[in-house]
Structures are given as C-alpha cells and as structure tokens.
Amino acid sequence: MSSDGGAVSTGPMVPVLASNDEGRSRAVLDLLDAQGIPAILDIDLPGFAGFHEPVPEGWTQVFVPTSLREEALALLRDHDFDSVHRPRSSPGLEVPRPSSRSPRPPAPPRVQTPYEEGLRALRGGLEAPIGPGGGYAPDDDGEDTLREVELPEAATPVATRLKLALGAIAVGSVAQQLLTTWLGSEQVLEAFGARQPLLSELHRLVTAASIHGGPAHALSNAAFGLVFGVVLFGTHRVGATAWVWLLSSAVGLAAEVSLSPGVVVIGASAGNYGLVGLWTRGQLQRAELAVLPRREVLKTWGVILLLLPGALTPFSSTGSRIAVLAHVVGFLTGLALGAHYRRRLLPAGFDTITRRSLAAGVSALVVTVAAWSLGLLRL
Numbered sequence: 576m577s578s579d580g581g582a583v584s585t586g587p588m589v590p591v592l593a594s595n596d597e598g599r600s601r602a603v604l605d606l607l608d609a610q611g612i613p614a615i616l617d618i619d620l621p622g623f624a625g626f627h628e629p630v631p632e633g634w635t636q637v638f639v640p641t642s643l644r645e646e647a648l649a650l651l652r653d654h655d656f657d658s659v660h661r662p663r664s665s666p667g668l669e670v671p672r673p674s675s676r677s678p679r680p681p682a683p684p685r686v687q688t689p690y691e692e693g694l695r696a697l698r699g700g701l702e703a704p705i706g707p708g709g710g711y712a713p714d715d716d717g718e719d720t721l722r723e724v725e726l727p728e729a730a731t732p733v734a735t736r737l738k739l740a741l742g743a744i745a746v747g748s749v750a751q752q753l754l755t756t757w758l759g760s761e762q763v764l765e766a767f768g769a770r771q772p773l774l775s776e777l778h779r780l781v782t783a784a785s786i787h788g789g790p791a792h793a794l795s796n797a798a799f800g801l802v803f804g805v806v807l808f809g810t811h812r813v814g815a816t817a818w819v820w821l822l823s824s825a826v827g828l829a830a831e832v833s834l835s836p837g838v839v840v841i842g843a844s845a846g847n848y849g850l851v852g853l854w855t856r857g858q859l860q861r862a863e864l865a866v867l868p869r870r871e872v873l874k875t876w877g878v879i880l881l882l883l884p885g886a887l888t889p890f891s892s893t894g895s896r897i898a899v900l901a902h903v904v905g906f907l908t909g910l911a912l913g914a915h916y917r918r919r920l921l922p923a924g925f926d927t928i929t930r931r932s933l934a935a936g937v938s939a940l941v942v943t944v945a946a947w948s949l950g951l952l953r954l
Contacts, residue, residue, distance in 0.1 A: 588615065588638040591647045600635040606654060607639060612647050614639050736808040743804075743817075744797045747785040747843075750947075751793075758954070767950050768839035769828040780825040781946035786841040788895065796843040803850040810857055812929060814936020815916040816850065819909050821939050823849020827905030831898040838896075845901035848886060849909030855879060856913025861920060 594600045600616055607614040617636045639647045731739075754763045769783035770776075787793035800820070807816040820843075827845025832838070855875060862871035886902040916935065919928055 589641050589644050590636040590638050591644060592637045592651060593634055594637075595634050597635050600637055603637050603651065607637070607647055607650065610650055612639055612643050612650070614647070731809060731813070733805065733809070736805045736813075737801075739808060739813060740801050740804040744801065748793060748797075751786055764839055764841060766954055768841045769832050770839045771832055771836050773829060773832060778946035778949040780828050781821065781943060782950045783828055783841045784821070784824040784843050784846050787843070788841060791893075792842060796847060800843060800847045800850065803847065803854055807850055807853060807857075810918045811853060811916055812919070812932035814932035814934070814939065815928070816853070817939040818935035819849055819853045819912045819916060820846040821942060822912060823852065823905040823908040826908045827898075827901035827903075830904040831901040834900060840898050840901065842898070845898065845905035848902045848905040849912075851879070851882060852906040852909025852911075853913045853916065854909075855906075856910050857918030860913075860918050864920060 592600065592603055594603075597616075597618070604614050604616060615638050617638065751763065754767070758766065763786060767779065767782040767786050769779045773780070787796065804816060804820075811819075824843065824846030827849065828840050831840050831845070858875040859872060862868045862875065865871040886906070887899055889897055889899055891897055916931060917924065917928060919925055
C-alpha cells in the first residue's frame, strides 16, 4: 500500500518492527514509504491476518512484503530503529522513545517453556528474531518450537564451494589418468583397488575410492558427490565433509570386501552415500527447530526413498556388479558421524563446529597422503 492511495501488489507480508508506541510505528511507516518500500500497520487494517506473532495488547506491528524484508531491516538499522525481537515473550526489548502519545504499559512476559530455555541457552542468551527469520509459534502438537530457521549456516559462498568440490574431483581424475598412463588400467586396479587381505593393506580402503572403472562410472559418482558436497560444505564445513566422506568410503569398502573374497572393489559411491547420511542427520537436526517437525522429517526421508533404487540396484546397465553393501554401510556411517559433526544451525555452536571441521580436514589430508604414498611405495 502506498501513501498516495495507489494499490500495489505486496505479496505475503512479514513484520519488521513491533512497538508499544504508535507514534514511533508511524514514523517507521513514513520512513519506509519514503524509500519506496510498501508498509502497513496492523491496526490500520482491522482483521488483518499476516504471518506474524501475537503481541501484547496495545502494541502495533509494521509489515512489509517478504521480498523486501532484508532491505527494510537494513534501512531501519541505518536510522536507529531497532527491530523488536519476539515481543510476545520479551516486550521489555522495546525501548520507549519520547512521543506525543503516552505509551501503553506492556503486557507481562510469558513464562518460557523448558524447550525455549534450552534453545536460549544454546544461543548464549540471544533471542531469535521476529518473523520468517525466527520466533516461536505453536506446532500441530501445541508445543513451542522455532519458526523457519534462516541463519548464516552457509559460511562459504556457493561459487567457492563449487570450485572446491570440482577441484577435489579434478585431482582424483587426473591422478587416475596419470597412473593409468604409467601402469595401465588393469595394473592400477590391482595396485590401488580394495581387496582382501585387508589388515595388511588398509591403505587400499582409501586409494580405492578415487579409482573408477571408466568415464561413465567416474562421471556418475562425480555428479552425485558434487551435489551433496556443495551443500554440505556450507552446512557442515569443508573439513568435516571430506573426513566423513573418507571414513564412510573406507568403512563401506571394508564391509563389501570382507563379504566378497577375491573381488576388487573401487569407486567413490560408498563415500557419496556417507554424505547422504551426513545430510540426513543434518536435516533431522534442523527438523528439531522447525515449526512442523514431523513434516520436515517426512520430507527428508522422502528424498532418501528417491535415492533408494540407485543405492540398492545390484547391477549396472552394463552388467557390472554394484557394491550395494558398501552403499548401505557408507550411508549408516555418515548418519552416525553426523551426531558428532553437526549441522550449523545455532550460532552458539558455530565455533565448536568450525574447530571440529578444521581438525577433520587435517585428518583427511594426512590419511589420504599417507595412503597414497604407501600404495606408490609398494608398486
């Protein structure tokens, strides 16, 4: 809605400020309107049902289109209008300013549930912001949970994560091509593929993940790993993702080789399904903070069901045998490791996640270099 009475399409509206001072709210309204950002007060539209939190009686909320929320918040910060956080439970966060109208006294704060207190402690006492970026709302069980969580979990830009993933794939591809040129494809499989006896040649559980049976095999694994890797580099950081991939691959290959004597197993798919397991655990951790936890869980397992045919198909289109057990064990390994390498959700845990990821990245690098060095020395 604009000040000249002309109607504009605003789309879904979200709150950017709540106040017990109507004069201040209208000042914010004028500021936003002057900058071309459509804004309304809930008290100006009786019966208005926006996507907002209940506020104490006498409070007003300023709404803007969802697409302009960030721009509006930045403008308010620049003009010293602080957005109010969860007025429903923390009305005291609003600092009244001088106004021609006397502010109404805020309603008493609502007693927090144990769930809210736990989340508050994880944040180090910080409140969640109002609107789509956070805030409590009852779910279908009547429990208080967080609204959609939108935190800076992707600490690295997408372009950078994509370059890192493509770089890792390129290194593996170039290494196999150089080895094939030097030794021949059959000799590379014999020297670096996973096979029994395991205990005397554990380095093969690492080197086998970078060896593939042909361009089609390498391309399919690269595409699969690229999709999940780019996502996980943002949600779990690079080092943790690499380490989980490496461990899941090694454990999956070990399980497959242990039950298949005389068979040489190669490929990155066990590690890739380990990434699926890590992603799944991260999604379930995120669901704990969702407004509808069961719906988020069902969506996550729906993706897993879509991946099942590819994971459990025993033979490829060319008739080659597929290491199904390695896929399953790799997935379960990644799922288990996700309990330690958690997804970046609550800022209070970001430092711990970063430290663990850094240590994991160093471990992955050391183990990879040691395994390949040992493999080359044994040629």
